[in-house]
Amino acid sequence: MFDAKIQTPAAVEMQRSRGAARAAFSGARLTGLHQSGSAKAILPRVPGAAEVVFLNTSGGLASGDRLSYKTDLEDGAKLVATTQAAERAYRADGGQAQVEVHHNVGAGCHLDWLPQETILFDRAKLARDTTISLAVDASCLMLEAVVLGRIAMGERVQDLQFFDMRRIDRAGKPVFFEPFLLNSNILAKGARSAVLGEARAFATLVLCQQGAEDAVEPLRAVLDEPGVEGAASGFDGKCVIRLLARDGWPMRRQILRLFNTLRRGEAAPRVWQI
Incomplete structure (x- = not known):
C-alpha cells in the first residue's frame, strides 16, 4: 500500500460574489428599485433631498467579485447617494475585483455621490469605473476617498493593483x-512627492454646477485639518479639491468639514456622521 500513487487534490475554485443595485427617482418620487446578489439599496427617511444608501452584503471585495451601483434621476430630482460603510478590497489570489458605478442625472436634477472610503489591503486587485452623466443643466458633487491599509492595525500595503476611472460628462461631453x-x-519607489509622499490616505472631491468656481475661497479657508494636506481649484463650472493624509481618520474629519461648505450647511448623510 505504500507504493500507491498519491492523488493531488484539484485546485479549489472559490465562490465569487455578484451584486447589482439600482434606484430611480422622478422628482421626489421613487420610480424604480432593483437589487440582486450581494448589492442592496436602502432608502432611509430623511428630510430634504431623497437619499439612497448602497450596501455590499458580502463584506468586501476579493478576487473575481463583481459589484454595480446605479441611479437614474429625472424631473428635477435631488438625491444623496452614499454607501453604508467603507468598502474593503482584500487580498486577491487570482483575478481582480471589478466595481462599476453609473449615475444618470437628468434635466434640472442634482446628485451628491458621497461613498465612504475604500480601504485597500495588501495584495488587493481592484478595478473601478465611476461615471456621472449630467444633462445640460444638471449638477453633481462627487467624492472618491481611498485608504491604504489601517495604520492602527499596523497594516502596510506593498503589493497592489488598483485602477480607478472617474468621469463626469455633460450632455455627452467630458467635463x-x-x-x-x-x-x-x-x-x-517609496515616498516620492510626485506620487503620494508619506500619505496613506487620499481623496478627490469634484463639484460640477454653474458658479462652482465661487466655492474655491470658502473651501480653502477650511482646508486646515491637522495631518491633512489639501488644495482647491476652480474653473469653467467646476471646483476640484484634493486631499492627502497619513491616516484615514483626519482625512474623514476634513471631508466632513468640506461637506458643510459644499452642501451649504446641509447635514452629512447619517452613515457619515462621526
Whole structure:
C-alpha cells in the first residue's frame, strides 16, 4: 500500500460574489428599485433631498467579485447617494475585483455621490469605473476617498493593483476625466512627492454646477485639518479639491468639514456622521 500513487487534490475554485443595485427617482418620487446578489439599496427617511444608501452584503471585495451601483434621476430630482460603510478590497489570489458605478442625472436634477472610503489591503486587485452623466443643466458633487491599509492595525500595503476611472460628462461631453493607477511598481519607489509622499490616505472631491468656481475661497479657508494636506481649484463650472493624509481618520474629519461648505450647511448623510 505504500507504493500507491498519491492523488493531488484539484485546485479549489472559490465562490465569487455578484451584486447589482439600482434606484430611480422622478422628482421626489421613487420610480424604480432593483437589487440582486450581494448589492442592496436602502432608502432611509430623511428630510430634504431623497437619499439612497448602497450596501455590499458580502463584506468586501476579493478576487473575481463583481459589484454595480446605479441611479437614474429625472424631473428635477435631488438625491444623496452614499454607501453604508467603507468598502474593503482584500487580498486577491487570482483575478481582480471589478466595481462599476453609473449615475444618470437628468434635466434640472442634482446628485451628491458621497461613498465612504475604500480601504485597500495588501495584495488587493481592484478595478473601478465611476461615471456621472449630467444633462445640460444638471449638477453633481462627487467624492472618491481611498485608504491604504489601517495604520492602527499596523497594516502596510506593498503589493497592489488598483485602477480607478472617474468621469463626469455633460450632455455627452467630458467635463472631468481622471484615470488613476496605483500598483506595486509605483509603491516600490517609496515616498516620492510626485506620487503620494508619506500619505496613506487620499481623496478627490469634484463639484460640477454653474458658479462652482465661487466655492474655491470658502473651501480653502477650511482646508486646515491637522495631518491633512489639501488644495482647491476652480474653473469653467467646476471646483476640484484634493486631499492627502497619513491616516484615514483626519482625512474623514476634513471631508466632513468640506461637506458643510459644499452642501451649504446641509447635514452629512447619517452613515457619515462621526
